[in-house]
Amino acid sequence: MQFRTQIPISKSNTPIDYNSKVLSIGSCFAENMASKFDYFKFQNETNPFGIIFNPVSIEKLFNRVCKEEWFEEKDVFFHNERWHSFEVHSDLSNSDRQELLETLNKAISETHKQLKEATHLIITFGTSWIYRILEKDEIVANCHKVPQKQFSKELLSVEIIRESVQNTMSLIQTLNPNINFIFTISPVRHIKDGFVENQLSKSHLFSALHNILKSEIYNLKSEYFPSYEIMMDELRDYRFYNEDMLHPNQIAIDYIWKLFSENYISESSISTMQEVDEIQKSLRHRSFNPESDQHQKFLAKLQQKINRLGEKLPHIKF
Template structure:
């Protein structure tokens, strides 16, 4: 007897290998995927703009990076001596307008350089609800605690999302024709907008992803949202806020992601690397015993072999620092 409905993920038309370069962008779930990729030693630029929830802002930021377009100065704001930008997450701030402008333009340049050589762009869409500045109708990525009276709330429709995706996609493919795009809808629930409106918002995002996957042969959808809503249909898979998936759920979804997109060689490597990570996390009571020194030498040998595939410079230095000179 089955007590759950496991999501069957369609086989991917393309695979991620050990030498793939991947950029993740979008909602906080992009941070989860990107962190997992980075922890497993894949070349990943993880959420370079910070958390971005709506597709209009995501596609706009990527387009500006690809075009090396300077930031829009009219979207910078100052509050109590701190400068921020409506297009970027609150982690980007400075004590002067010039300092912030320099940092944000550098972010665009770094993304531009990475995307030109990247193999995959992973985009996680969080909500189709957007906020527009009343003074100029610009959609913002972050309101930065500006009074709500300054904004107009809107709901993007499927056509809006597809129309905003296409120019970004065309610009991207002009600079890197081989890159593949993986779309997913965030499993994080936006309860602040009410659960009813969250359902409407997610359905719009999912429908847009469906059409984008149908229209573009190098766009593939991964069902993070469906796995959380149907396969893991239980509050025990949420954090205490009942909004975000907990670590167990995040790991489960990432394993589904790996089974879908990773090559056989990469999955074999991950098994080896996870064993090495467990060894690296081992904390003995006494570090200078002969047994532990043999353990460290064995670990150093494994890391040296892995260094032919991945960068483990910091791990090798850590192990060497614990070795006791004979």
């Protein structure tokens, strides 16, 4: 007997392995998945400009990165004793304007290099709702607690999202024609927008994205991972949510990662993942008697495992 519905997932045509270079961009769920890549020691970079939720803001950042358009003084502003940019997350904000500009431009330079070398780009879209700063008539990635009256709130149409995603892909393919795209929709519900409004927002993302993915131009280098569908259908129980009842908890993240790794990571990498997992668990082990001979032998054996793995894959560091 089956007591739950399971989402069918197609195996990737271009699976990720330990030689792959992965760049992850998007919502907070992108960071949940990236933490798994980090744990298993894949070559992975995540959200160099912080968490970004909407497709247009992601496109704007990739436009800067691909063309190496540096941030200038006109692109930052002072509010609540810190300098900010409307194009990036507040995690990058700084009390010193010059330091902020240096941080942003370093992120452009490094991301440009990573994008040229990347084998896979994972983009996680969170919402179709955007805020537009009225003074500049520009869509922002983050409002930085600037008073709400200075913004208008809008829902991106399916057509605008489709064009934005296509523009993003074209920009990136100009820089790196061989890159593989993996798209997903964040399972986190943006209830501050309203329950009905959240569903509408997600539906616009789905419609735009699947319209692109079924096109012959894009489907050879693009795949879709159903993280939203897994959360809503396979894990449709509040025991899989954090206390806010909106974000997936660790059990849910582990389960979604399991399905992702079974379908998007090469079979040849599974044994290495198991080795890494054993080492990670051993490193977290705390001995009752650190000076004992038994513990010293344990540490020596652990170091041998780390050295053997390092010989096979020099980029892996613990």
